Amino acid sequence: MSAETFMGVPREKIDWSPRIDYSKCNDCMECVKFCPHNVYEVKEEGEQRLVVKNPSNCVVFCRACGKACGVDAISFPDKSGTTANIKKIRKGMEANE
Amino acid sequence: MSKEYAILPCNGLDKCAGCTARELAIKLAEETESEIICPVFYRVADARYNKLANEKPLLVIDGCASRCASRLAAEKGLKIAKKINISEEAKNAGIVLKTDSLRLGETEKLLVENLADALVTEANAAEQTQEADFFPKQLSYDVYQKDKFIFRIPKEAAFFFNENDVWVYVSGGKARIGVTDYVQQSLSDIMFFTAPNVGSELSQFDEVGSLESGKAVFEIVSPVSGTITKVNEDLLNEPERINQNPYEQGWIAEIELEDFEEDKELLYDFNGYFPIMKRKVDEFHV
Numbered sequence: 001m002s003a004e005t006f007m008g009v010p011r012e013k014i015d016w017s018p019r020i021d022y023s024k025c026n027d028c029m030e031c032v033k034f035c036p037h038n039v040y041e042v043k044e045e046g047e048q049r050l051v052v053k054n055p056s057n058c059v060v061f062c063r064a065c066g067k068a069c070g071v072d073a074i075s076f077p078d079k080s081g082t083t084a085n086i087k088k089i090r091k092g093m094e095a096n097e
Numbered sequence: 098m099s100k101e102y103a104i105l106p107c108n109g110l111d112k113c114a115g116c117t118a119r120e121l122a123i124k125l126a127e128e129t130e131s132e133i134i135c136p137v138f139y140r141v142a143d144a145r146y147n148k149l150a151n152e153k154p155l156l157v158i159d160g161c162a163s164r165c166a167s168r169l170a171a172e173k174g175l176k177i178a179k180k181i182n183i184s185e186e187a188k189n190a191g192i193v194l195k196t197d198s199l200r201l202g203e204t205e206k207l208l209v210e211n212l213a214d215a216l217v218t219e220a221n222a223a224e225q226t227q228e229a230d231f232f233p234k235q236l237s238y239d240v241y242q243k244d245k246f247i248f249r250i251p252k253e254a255a256f257f258f259n260e261n262d263v264w265v266y267v268s269g270g271k272a273r274i275g276v277t278d279y280v281q282q283s284l285s286d287i288m289f290f291t292a293p294n295v296g297s298e299l300s301q302f303d304e305v306g307s308l309e310s311g312k313a314v315f316e317i318v319s320p321v322s323g324t325i326t327k328v329n330e331d332l333l334n335e336p337e338r339i340n341q342n343p344y345e346q347g348w349i350a351e352i353e354l355e356d357f358e359e360d361k362e363l364l365y366d367f368n369g370y371f372p373i374m375k376r377k378v379d380e381f382h383v
Contacts, residue, residue: 006260007260007363034313034314036313059261060260060261061261061302061318062261062316062318063304063316064307064314064315064316067314067316068314079300079302079303080300083301083302083363086363087362087363090362
């Protein structure tokens with residue numbers, strides 16, 4: 001179970017979760033073992049076994065699983081863009097109150 | 098006392114005032130971490146003392162109105178942090194220094210005693226003020242308890258929190274940061290602290306080091322933007338200090354703030370963070 005909001009903004013409105021570069025991923029699954037928030041899922045079969053199943057479970061601004069990735073296949077959205085977006089949504093919410 | 102001076106005294110041994118200046122220098126060197134510069138040797142070979150004179154604040158002790166020690170400091174281009182003149186101090190204290198002997202009498206010894214005490218007390222007070230100005234000596238907490246686990250949050254108004262469970266204490270343009278009790282309790286025994294680099298510049302929400310326990314790795318997400326000025330180096334050998342108290346001995350780093358008013362928009366105060374932490378604790382323990 002993860003937070004439904006971040007800084008008062010509904011979590012699903014914040015685009016923050018790992019992006020997997022499948023050309024680099026070697027299916028070692030270290031990221032899956034690392035992340036305690038159930039963000040990833042491992043599929044039994046298929047080309048792309050590792051998937052981001054629960055992007056909203058990802059802790060906003062946490063990039064720690066990326067460091068567990070030996071082949072550097074995980075990236076995250078631009079942090080300052082995300083920050084600006086959160087501020088913008090908050091301003092919009094305040095205006096609607 | 099940890100205040101350290103480089104002491105440049107008059108030790109003109111032809112006058113009682115000079116002998117008293119010398120005695121005061123010795124007493125200060127004994128009672129503090131200060132070091133004495135021998136003016137006679139300094140005059141002829143300054144290489145021996147140049148490093149010391151430039152590294153520590155310079156305390157000049159003149160014996161009489163000739164001010165030989167001050168003049169020597171000027172001649173060597175040294176910046177004087179503090180000056181004392183024994184003859185003037187004696188006059189202010191209503192003491193007449195001996196003229197018939199170079200040996201210090203009870204009166205001179207008492208003057209040395211009083212001047213040394215005043216200097217030590219003054220240095221200590223300055224040091225404490227500096228510390229107290231920036232970070233409080235004692236914090237008051239509100240506590241949330243779940244089973245045997247205790248989660249404290251400091252109530253001081255200068256504390257702010259991001260939703261990544263990192264606190265910042267702000268005072269003027271300076272800040273100290275650390276993690277909250279929620280982090281140290283969830284990680285359990287912290288075994289490793291990766292420090293940020295002093296001098297590095299951060300944006301808000303950048304990584305500012307990490308913590309590792311047997312259970313997980315926690316990326317410390319900076320609540321503020323600015324430049325790292327200091328890291329709690331005690332944590333490198335004793336990361337368990339974070340488990341003991343992440344707000345006091347377990348603080349992480351100090352930061353020269355860039356734009357706190359801007360950062361504050363995405364931070365909570367005590368009242369905002371407390372319910373968030375409670376919710377996290379409840380969910381974590383489900």
